[in-house]
Amino acid sequence: MNRYKVIPMTIEGKLTNKEVVEVLNLSKRQIIRLKKGVKEEGASFLIYKNTISSVIERLNR
Numbered sequence: 058m059n060r061y062k063v064i065p066m067t068i069e070g071k072l073t074n075k076e077v078v079e080v081l082n083l084s085k086r087q088i089i090r091l092k093k094g095v096k097e098e099g100a101s102f103l104i105y106k107n108t109i110s111s112v113i114e115r116l117n118r
Contacts, residue, residue, distance in 0.1 A: 060103050064091050 094102035
């Protein structure tokens, strides 16, 4: 499973933080941080932020 499917399931209460820790192999603190980010910013929070800026930098060269 991936973050895009699992994190929303934890927010909905379908999975516990402990189950997600095992599935995603992340710390409990990371799960809490991801849940908070998705609640505040939506699924786009799960995208690695440097990817976007690095693409823009390459296009500007």
